[in-house]
Amino acid sequence: xxxxxxxxxxxxxxxxxxxxxxxxxxxxxxxxxxxxxxxxxxxxxxxxxxxxxxxxxxxxxxxxxxxxxxxxxxxxxxxxxxxxxxxxxxxxxxxxxxxxxxxxxxxxxxxxxxxxxxxxxxxxxxxxxxxxxxxxxxxxxxxxxxxxxxxxxxxxxxxxxxxxxxxxxxxxxxxxxxxxxxxxxxxxxxxxxxxxxxxxxxxxxxxxxxxxxxxxxxxxxxxxxxxxxxxxxxxxxxxxxxxxxxxxxxxxxxxxxxxxxxxxxxxxx
Numbered sequence: 001x002x003x004x005x006x007x008x009x010x011x012x013x014x015x016x017x018x019x020x021x022x023x024x025x026x027x028x029x030x031x032x033x034x035x036x037x038x039x040x041x042x043x044x045x046x047x048x049x050x051x052x053x054x055x056x057x058x059x060x061x062x063x064x065x066x067x068x069x070x071x072x073x074x075x076x077x078x079x080x081x082x083x084x085x086x087x088x089x090x091x092x093x094x095x096x097x098x099x100x101x102x103x104x105x106x107x108x109x110x111x112x113x114x115x116x117x118x119x120x121x122x123x124x125x126x127x128x129x130x131x132x133x134x135x136x137x138x139x140x141x142x143x144x145x146x147x148x149x150x151x152x153x154x155x156x157x158x159x160x161x162x163x164x165x166x167x168x169x170x171x172x173x174x175x176x177x178x179x180x181x182x183x184x185x186x187x188x189x190x191x192x193x194x195x196x197x198x199x200x201x202x203x204x205x206x207x208x209x210x211x212x213x214x215x216x217x218x219x220x221x222x223x224x225x226x227x228x229x230x231x232x233x234x235x236x237x238x239x240x241x242x243x244x245x246x247x248x249x250x251x252x253x254x255x256x257x258x259x260x261x262x263x264x265x266x267x268x269x
Contacts, residue, residue, distance in 0.1 A: 003097075003125050003126075003148050003149075003150060003173075004095060004096070004097040004098075004125045005048065005097035005099065005125040005126045005150050005173045006125075006150065006172075006173060007097075008047055008048065008097050009173060009174060009208055012047065012208075012229075012230075013208070017263055018225040018228075018229060018230045018231070018262045018263060018265050019047045019048060019174070019208065019210060019229060019230030019231075019262070020045075020046055020047050020048070020221070020230060020231055020233075020258060020259045020262040020263065021046070021047060021048040021049070021050055021099070021210055021212075021230065021231070021232040021233070022041050022046045022048075022049055022050070022232075022233060022234075022237055022255055022258075023049075023050040023051075023052055023065075023101070023212075023232060023233065023234030023235075023237060023238070024037055024038065024049065024050075024051060024052065024234075024237060024238065024241070025052045025054055025065060025068035025069055025071075025072055025238055026051055026052060026053055026054060026072060026077055026081060026082050026085065027054060027071075027072030027075060027077035027081060028054075028068035028069075028071050028072050028238065028241065029071065029241065029242075029246055030075070031077070031081055031084075031085060033241075033246070033248065034051075034085055035085050035088055035089060036248050037241070037248060037251060037252075038051075038085075038089055038094065038096065038098075039089065039092070039094055040248060040251075040252040040255075041096065041252070041255060042094050042095075042096040043252075044252055044255050044256040044259055045256070045259045045260075045263065046096065046255060046259055047096075047097070047230070048096070048097045048098075048099060048126075049096055049097070049098050049099065050099045050101050050128065050232065050234070051082060051085070051086075051098060051099065051100055051101060051124075052065065052068075052069070052101040052102075052234070053077075053079065053082055053100065053101065053102040053103075053106060054068070054069035054070070054071075054072040054073045054077055055069060055073075055102065055103045055105065055106060056069075056070075056073060057103070057105075058103060059103070059130070059131060062235060064235040064238050064239050064242075065234060065235055065238055067238075067242070068238045068241075068242070079106060079110055079115075082100065082122075083118055083119075083121075083122040084122075086098055086122040086123040086124055087122050087123060089123065090122075090123035097125045097126065098123060098124045098125055098126075099124070099125060099126035099127065099128060099150075099152060099173075100119055100124050100126070100127050100128070101128045101129075101130075102127075102128075102129060103129065103130065103131050104129050104131050104132045104137070107129065107132075107140065112137060112139045112140040112143065113139060113140075113143050115140075116140070116143040116144045116146075116147045116149050117143070117147055119147070119149055120147040120148060120149055124149065125149065125150060125173075126149060126150035126151075126152050126172075126173050127144055127149050127150070127151060127152065128152045128153075128154070128176065130154055133153065133167075134151070134153055134166070134167060134170035134171075141170070145172070150172040150173035151170065151171060151172050151173075152171060152172070152173050152174060152175070152176055153167045153170060153171045153175065153176065154167075154175075154176045154177075154178055155167055155175055155176070155177050155178065155201065156178045157178070157179075157193060157197055161200065161204065164201060164204055165204050165205070168204055168205040168207055169205075171207060173207075174207060174208040174209065174210050174229065174230070175201070175205070175207055175208070175209045175210070176210060176212055176232065177197075177198065177201065177209050177210065177211045177212070177228065178212065178213045179194055179211050179212065179213050179214055179215070179224070194211070194224070194227065195227050198211070198227045198228050199227075202228075208228075208229035208230065209228045209229050209230075210228065210229060210230040210231060210232050211224045211227070211228045211230070211231050211232065212231070212232030212233075212234065214235075215231055215232070215233045215236065216233070216235070216236040217236070218257045218258055218260070218261040219261070221233065221258050221261040221262050221265075222261040222262070222264070222265050225261070225262045225265035226265050230262060231258075231262055233255075233258055236254075237251065237254070237255060240254045240255075
């Protein structure tokens with residue numbers, strides 16, 4: 001079976017449509033809600049789901065996602081829970097691409113050679129490990145390649161063009177562009193150099209570039225989608241989950257507005 005993420009990217013490219021990726025923390029507020037949210041995301045037209053595994057020292061994450069991770073960890077969420085959620089979704093016929101987001105420590109504990117195979121069997125399509133650049137763990141990334149798991153790497157505003165080329169070459173699926181200098185979290189304004197940085201990146205490769213970190217509103221999604229190939233929203237969704245008091249409906253309504261903003265955007269020249 002063809003990798004769902006690659007298939008979705010190719011489909012979006014053919015249709016000249018922007019991609020919207022939604023992030024949720026596994027087990028926040030509980031595992032049943034995580035599963036229900038992802039089902040709802042698929043119905044709302046979300047293109048990709050990034051499922052974040054809770055970790056005690058999330059160096060790239062701000063207060064919102066840190067809170068959700070601590071909440072889930074206190075309730076004993078494990079890697080097996082992530083695999084179980086993915087399997088349940090696939091059994092229900094949910095075919096939305098699933099990207100697993102984790103820091104390296106839990107993957108080391110599970111086994112760098114074994115874990116990509118388990119991800120594949122559960123129904124995941126991609127892997128993001130923010131504290132493991134492409135040069136750092138050749139066994140992990142080579143195993144991902146053999147298993148057909150897309151390796152997705154991050155590029156920051158401070159990344160040099162030479163290094164960006166290397167990261168593009170190693171990325172499969174899309175490149176994750178960190179839109180600001182700092183950790184995750186909703187922001188009121190976009191970085192001033194976002195447009196120029198994306199234009200420079202897009203000259204280096206034809207692979208899609210999705211923008212994350214700091215995106216918090218439909219207006220920002222629309223603006224950023226005009227500059228790149230799509231948008232990733234995490235903290236704003238997790239914050240909406242927190243404010244909803246356990247209700248799924250308000251979260252799906254918010255995510256639906258983000259999806260529509262992305263899909264109705266046209267790239268600026």
